[in-house]
Amino acid sequence: MTRLDLAWRTANPLPRREDGADKNARGRVFAAGGSRRVPGALALTAQAALRVGAGKxxxxxxxxxxxPLGLVMPEAGVVALPEGADGELGADAAAGINEQLESCDAFIFGPGMGGRSDVDRLTRQVIATPRAALTIVLDAAPLACAAGLETLIAAHQGRVVLTxxxxxxxxxxxxxxxxIGDDPERAxxxxxxxxxxxxxxxNARTIIAAxxxxxxxxxxxxxxxATGGSGDVLAGVIGGLLARGMAPVAAAGWGVWLHxxxxxxxxxxIGPIGFLARDLLPHLPRLLAM
Incomplete structure (x- = not known):
């Protein structure tokens, strides 16, 4: 068991900052999720990915x-996807998502999603095709649907991060x-x-296993x-680092430490209790430089 201390971070450095590199070279992230119940979660995820250096x-x-989401996040592009009867992404969203996956480096799937009526089928459809240049973060409802998808996930050869x-x-x-709480390392x-x-x-003690x-x-x-939206920020941090070219376990480790x-x-x-998930975001660029 290795702690995410300075020694680990020194041995697993962040990607080098290349002077003159354009935004595509810094990595492209596609984040899919949101719902009528939680329409703004993706804004936290997108901002987190950009704050850790992803280019697009x-x-x-x-x-x-x-x-509305595009207006809140003018730094990011937005794609409208079909909606299911429960106000979540519908199963018909798979075609639009898969189209986006052809031109991105990291895919974050799940922030703001809570329903399960179409999510099982949608999750299966968007992870069915491994892409050597793509790494995936599964969060929230799509993560909960991963039970039974072990073979599909394993086919990505370690390029999936579950949170x-x-x-x-x-x-x-x-x-x-x-x-699980009694022995989280084993679990x-x-x-x-x-x-x-x-x-x-x-958890307060977070375990990363590869x-x-x-x-x-x-x-x-x-x-x-332990506040609403905190996990959406973490997913964005990990996804942004993946897009920049970090290996999944290193991106997960740095993501957890930065978070x-x-x-x-x-x-x-601000105070030990009562800060918002959005309050985490401005600190990320400075922490990257430490």
């Missing part, structure tokens, strides 16, 4: 939220949540083996991170 971000969401909290991992694996390792993916098991046996741990001292450090910075500037 495009957001795919339900048509009713697309224009469950303890309850989501219990749903994925059929284990009792209490058993994360077993899930990484089962799905052939990097697993970020989120299929090759790598195990990382980060103990958070920022209780204010935690931003939480500490927000706590110092």
């Amino acid at each position: 971000v495009r957001m795919g969401t339900i048509e009713a939220a697309a224009i 469950p909290h303890h309850g989501e991992l219990a749903y994925l694996t059929g284990e009792e949540e209490r058993a 994360a390792r077993a899930a990484a083996d089962r799905f052939g993916a990097v697993v970020v098991l989120k 299929p090759d046996g790598t195990m990382l741990v980060h103990d958070s001292d920022a209780p204010g991170l 935690g450090a931003a939480g500490r910075a927000a706590a110092e500037a």
Whole structure:
């Protein structure tokens, strides 16, 4: 078990900043999600990806939220996708999502999604085709639908990052949540083996497990991170680093550390409890330079 300390970060450096590189060279992210219930979650994810240095971000969401989301996030493109009867992305959104995946480096799927009526089929359709140049972050409802998709996920050969909290991992694996809490290292390792993916098991003590046996741990001292939208920011940070060319386990490790450090910075500037997920975002560029 390796801690995400300075020694680890030094041994696993961030991508070099290339002077003169254009925005495409810094990586392209496509983030799909949102719903009528949570239409703004993708704005947090997109901003986080840009704040950690991704060059271009495009957001795919339900048509009713697309224009408002684009106005909130003028730095990102927006794609309107079909909506299902429950106000979530519909199964017909798969064609539009797959079209976007042909021209991006990292795909973040799930922020702001909560329904399951069409999500099972949609998730299966958008991860069915592995692309050697594409890495995927599965979050929220699509993550919850990963149970039964082990073969599809493993076919991506380690280029998928799963970001469950303890309850989501219990749903994925059929284990009792209490058993996961009693031994999160074992649970994360077993899930990484089962799905052939990097697993970020989120909690105050976050465990990162990779299929090759790598195990990382980060103990958070920022209780204010337990707030709505915090996971959407984390997904964006990891996705942005993936787009910049980091290996999945390194992107997950740096993402967890940056998220935690931003939480500490927000706590110092605002207060230990009560800062918002959006308050994490301005701290990320400075933390990248540390």
